[in-house]
Amino acid sequence: MLKYAVSLSVIMAAVWLLLSGQLTHAILVPLGIVSVALTVYLAYRMRILDREGHPIHLLLPILTYLPWLLIEVVKANLIVAGHIIRGSKSLSPRFCRLEATQKTDLGRVFLANSITLTPGTVTVYVRAQEVWFYALTEELEQGVLSGEMDRRVTRLEGES
Structure with a gap:
């Protein structure tokens, strides 16, 4: 403490x-x-001075996660921009479910925020070991469902 x-x-x-x-x-x-x-x-x-309330243990791991997330945001931006140019007929919006492997609430918050920060996807609901999100296209859906973001966030939280 x-x-x-x-x-x-x-x-x-x-x-x-x-x-x-x-x-x-x-x-x-x-x-x-x-x-x-x-x-x-x-x-x-208030008993919020703990590992999740003040996650200093994430200081170094986040330095490797943030550049990867930034690259994913840029790639998703290019995908969304391409669909804007092609018009609304190229969109195929969908509501999706992802099995989350994070062990802590903080890890699930990181995953949900990472999904929402990526253009074309928005986290709608987080519960226990699942995250529901909205994706504009199948390509963006598959990007999240591939599990790469989930694996990286699990590695970030240090509970893997």
Whole structure:
């Protein structure tokens, strides 16, 4: 618990300093410190200062996941742009179900958000070990159902 409190304090203080730009102001700096301390204390009291509430363990794995996701977003953008040029007759919208292999709620949230961030697909419903999503075309559906995104998110969460 202490490592989460310390890392949250450091991150919040760094963000506060970056956004405020105040390092020497006689009133703002102490108020910033009090604000960070109060926020960390409240997080501790609410019992949300844990592995899922503050996922510092994902810091390094996400550095390999985000570039892959960015490439997938660009590829899906090109697919959607092609369908826009061809017109609405080229679309074949569908409602799909994916078996999710993530062990944590955080992992399922990552998967659902990754699907939604990819153009042409939107996560509609997440339940236990399944994710329901909408896809504009069969090609976009198969991109999600191939399981590559699911495998990468499972690897990201570190529970595989």
